[in-house]
Amino acid sequence: MTTMTEHLFYKTATELSALLEKKEITSVELTKAFIERTKATDDSVKAFLSYDEADALAQAEASDKRRAEGKPLSALDGVPVSLKDNMAVTGQPHTCASKILEHYVSPYDAHITEQLKKAGVVLWGRLNLDEFAMGSSTENSAFQTTANPWDLERIPGGSSGGSAASLAAGQTPLSLGSDTGGSIRQPASLCGIVGMKPTYGLISRYGLAAFASSLDQIGPFAHTIKDVALLLGIIAGHDRRDSTSYKTEIPNYVEALESKKGPWTIGVPKEYFGEGLDPEVKASVEKAIAFYKDQGCTIKEVSIPKLDLALPTYYIIATAEASSNLARYDGIRYTHRSEDTKNAIDVYFKSREEGFSEEVKRRIILGTYVLSSGYYDAYYLKAQKVRTLIREDFMKAFESCDVLITPTTPTTAFKRGEKSADPLQMYLSDIYTISVNLSGLPGLSLPCGYSSEGLPIGLQLIGKPYEEAELLSIAHAFESAHDYSAKHPEL
Amino acid sequence: MEYEAVIGLEVHVQLKTQSKMFTRARCAYGEAPNTLTNPVVMALPGALPVMNKEAIRKTVQVGLMLGCEIAQSCKWDRKNYFYPDSPKNYQISQYDQPICDGGFVEIEMPGPSRNVMGEHRKVKLTRIHLEEDVGKLTHYDGESLVDYNRAGRPLIEIVSEPDLFSADEAFAYLTSLRTHLLYLGVSDCDMEKGQLRCDANISVRPKGQKELGVKVEIKNLNSISGVRNGITYEIKRQIALCQKGEGASIVQETRSWDADKGITFSMRSKEMAHDYRYFPDPDLMPVRVSEEIKKTLADALPERPFAKQERFMKEYNLPYTITSVLCPDKALSDYFESAVKAHNNPKAIANFIANDLLRELSNAGCDMAHPLEGCKIQPEALAELAKLVDEGMISKQIAQDVLVIMFETGDAPEKIVEEKGLKQSSDTGELESICSEVIANNPKPVQEFKDGKDTAINALKGQVMKATKGKANPKMVDDILRKLLS
Structure with a gap:
């Protein structure tokens, strides 16, 4: 069993599903394998904020019983899935990596949690993040800094750093993250795995602690596109508890992978290949473009002229919404409350002073400022208008393209502490992903090479709204012809 | 110099709906504290609002009843401020696009006497918008408790123009508004239960002057009589200051009505006014109010x-x-x-x-x-x-x-x-003998009647009715008595 277990933790969810289906393994066995792997590696990776072994094993036992009765709830019945610690699961911590929610336990399930439970997955651990998903390196967690499994001195990206690192380290076969400005795609790229941010509205945000409501979107992490398709099919779909949830037919994404074969028209937005892009990253992405050309796809240079406005636009809208969304963490009901209080004002000021980190405070202050009377028109309203212009740029490009191809990040994973003193440098690591959130489009990152230092490089594919099936097919065509996804870090 | 008051009222009315404004938690009164809650009401991490269509329908009904222009879409904004009764520390409300614009409330002023109808006038409305209610704070010595049962209930705010000129008019306005809302059945409007709450904006100016004076907002007018008394007091206070030449000491501020002491006192000045940082709520999409719905609701309006x-x-x-x-x-x-x-x-x-x-x-x-x-x-x-x-x-x-x-x-x-056995007696023979007996036993009214005092017969009739325990047919008794006395 030892060799079996060793192999298990880097198997894809699709492979694990087949093993369970053929009864070659039980959910309890594979859950134990991931528990052991987590225990063996998480002292150095630090991807998990918490987990409950007994609870996971109880879920696995229930799954095995269903499988034994020939009544699995889905292909993923019995396969572990881990969640970023900003999604609600009844009875589990929901800290958002913040001291202000350190002792909060959720009394309810997020929509995605309900969907996962209906599919019979084993909900495994709670994954680290930048506090309230604000950051690009997972260094802003109030509790621990997650390491990149490819080089423990480097950051895994963020804010869903725990979700990406745990997959790359073989601690979970599937995970979920949230992406407000690149928080799924950037860490997926830096950790050499696949991560997808679906179209805004495809997955209910009910139960996802809000950072910036109009930008936040939950999405899957996996080793392969097929695994992403499998997990996406379970969590996508309308939910009446989220007014921004879109009513649309959910296709079978896995079947669609093989049925859509191109050739596609692939747009290359020139603004993504300019200054600041690492030459090795650039070379890898260009190789990927050449691959598609060889496959008979039409490669077309396109332009997103307003791209340079994406970063300031994003930081106005995201912080404005955050300043309001985070007001509920006030020391009154369920959060940390300062012990040193004399009146209600003290409760607010001191609890928030003690409970929020510097980065969160910085964004709350910035957001409060841009919404203040006299500044609203100059900042927030203008940013909303620019946002519309950026989206129009994309929609224009999509008039002649099926998909856009870009690097996911300007560089490979940087060293811990390298950018944490300079917020602007940190913000720039999301330069290629942010505009996708502003436009509400689906985007994914998949491995497309390794740097001379052996660090993963990611390719970003951006699709048309609600055309996830097409986007996944295009990514799948690249992935099937390469073996980047099969490579794993040595831990 | 003679002064006149100018008053505008802001009336908050809780709508009678099964569930809250943005979630399916139940609406009710008198339940144990914090039982009418759920993750959305408590603003737990990840909870999201979903609007209650019934509340929108009811607000449109109110707008139609009061002759407002109904907006084509219903848009939501966040009003940001920290207060322990507000779970999210922002209130979902409507800032620049209320559902209902303009309109009026017809009022009746007291007539010259109780039996005569008074003058009618249309008081102009500024707007009506929909929002959510907050929780309820209770203060004990050194401790404050909060009950979120009320939090999130649908609440409409009806804002009048500064178009009322006395406490009596304000009272007539509130009474008429309440009647209109009761007609629609959208609220029970019980002020004691907080279903209807009223704030008043009051200023005074020399009679004949066009520009408005400095506006003072009065809160805590918690009963219909409180509205009348509070406004009366505040008008007197402001006019007295003006007449003493101290009109400049009237500042833009919020004052509270103390019903026990019968005075208003300053709560906060304009400098302490909030910057609510309104912005469109990204969790809620604007909702179209279709012409069809408007027409259906308009057709179903009750007679005013x-x-x-x-x-x-x-x-x-x-x-x-x-x-x-x-x-x-x-x-x-x-x-x-x-x-x-x-x-x-x-x-x-x-x-x-x-x-x-x-x-x-x-x-x-x-x-x-x-x-x-x-x-x-x-x-x-x-x-x-x-x-x-x-x-x-x-x-x-x-x-x-x-x-x-x-x-x-x-x-x-x-x-x-x-x-x-209450059937009226119409047995002529029986009645005749009772009447004769009454005439024999009551010489005084008999004499008076015979002397020409017609009303004296009523005393005799009363005696007959008493003897028959009210069962006698009064018309017949009258006829018989007159016949016997003639």
Whole structure:
């Protein structure tokens, strides 16, 4: 069993599903394998904020019983899935990596949690993040800094750093993250795995602690596109508890992978290949473009002229919404409350002073400022208008393209502490992903090479709204012809 | 110099809906604290709002009733401020695009006497918007408790123009607004339960001057009388300052009405006014209010209260006083019309309702917002009672007694008359002998009558009625007495 277990933790969810289906393994066995792997590696990776072994094993036992009765709830019945610690699961911590929610336990399930439970997955651990998903390196967690499994001195990206690192380290076969400005795609790229941010509205945000409501979107992490398709099919779909949830037919994404074969028209937005892009990253992405050309796809240079406005636009809208969304963490009901209080004002000021980190405070202050009377028109309203212009740029490009191809990040994973003193440098690591959130489009990152230092490089594919099936097919065509996804870090 | 007051009212009304404004948690009164909550009401991490369509429909109904322009779409904004009764520390409200724009409330001013209709006037509205209510704070010494049962209930804010010029007008406005809302059934408007709350903006200016004076906002006017008394006090306070030449000391501020001391006192000045940082709520999409829905709701509007009152006076030939009892309550006026449909004697039926039925209801301690709730007398039964009087079966006096029994038992009037043997006596022979006896025993009124004082006969009639326990047919008694005395 030892060799079996060793192999298990880097198997894809699709492979694990087949093993369970053929009864070659039980959910309890594979859950134990991931528990052991987590225990063996998480002292150095630090991807998990918490987990409950007994609870996971109880879920696995229930799954095995269903499988034994020939009544699995889905292909993923019995396969572990881990969640970023900003999604609600009844009875589990929901800290958002913040001291202000350190002792909060959720009394309810997020929509995605309900969907996962209906599919019979084993909900495994709670994954680290930048506090309230604000950051690009997972260094802003109030509790621990997650390491990149490819080089423990480097950051895994963020804010869903725990979700990406745990997959790359073989601690979970599937995970979920949230992406407000690149928080799924950037860490997926830096950790050499696949991560997808679906179209805004495809997955209910009910139960996802809000950072910036109009930008936040939950999405899957996996080793392969097929695994992403499998997990996406379970969590996508309308939910009446989220007014921004879109009513649309959910296709079978896995079947669609093989049925859509191109050739596609692939747009290359020139603004993504300019200054600041690492030459090795650039070379890898260009190789990927050449691959598609060889496959008979039409490669077309396109332009997103307003791209340079994406970063300031994003930081106005995201912080404005955050300043309001985070007001509920006030020391009154369920959060940390300062012990040193004399009146209600003290409760607010001191609890928030003690409970929020510097980065969160910085964004709350910035957001409060841009919404203040006299500044609203100059900042927030203008940013909303620019946002519309950026989206129009994309929609224009999509008039002649099926998909856009870009690097996911300007560089490979940087060293811990390298950018944490300079917020602007940190913000720039999301330069290629942010505009996708502003436009509400689906985007994914998949491995497309390794740097001379052996660090993963990611390719970003951006699709048309609600055309996830097409986007996944295009990514799948690249992935099937390469073996980047099969490579794993040595831990 | 003579001064006049200018008043604008901001009235908050809780809408009567099954569930809260942005979630399915139940709406109710008097439940144990913090039981009408869920993750959305408590603003737990990840909870999201979803709007209650019924609340929008009800607000559109109010707008249509009050002649407002109805917006084509319903947009939501966040009003940001920290307060422990507000779970999210922002309130979902409507800032620049209220559902209802403009409109008016028709008011009636007190007439020259109780029996004469007063002057009518249309008070202009600025807007009506929809928002969510906050929780309730209770302060004990050194401790504050908060109950979120009320938090998230749908609340409409009806803002008038500065178009009221006295405490009496403000009172008339509030009364009429309340009547209109009760007609629609969108709220019970019980001020004691906080279902209707009123803030007043008051300024004074020299009579004849066009520009408005400095505006002072008065809060905590928690009852209808509080509104009248608070406004009266504040107007006097401001005018007194002006007359002393201290008009400049009136500053833009928020003051609170203390009903016990009968004064207003300063709560906060303009400098401490909040910057609410309004912005469109990204969790909620604007919702189109279709022409079709507007038309359906407009077609289903009830007759407006003052139109009904006018019709009652014309169609049923009722006096103003009685219509002003019947018409402010839609259920009561409907009750009246149902009874009239069953027996066409509007005057008798209106009197039974206004005098007898309402007295019994009040004695029984009914809820004055719904006086007829649980009333055992159906309008048809009341009509039957009036019919028995009209057919000479019972006297009016007996009918009043029968009504009391009907109110208690819910029995049909015929059954009561039958069982209690209350049928009016029309036996001429028996009545004649009683009348003769009464004449023999009451020489004084007999003499007076014979001396030409016609009303003296009433004393004799009273004696006959007493002897017959009210069962005698009064018309016959009159005839017999006159015959015997002539």
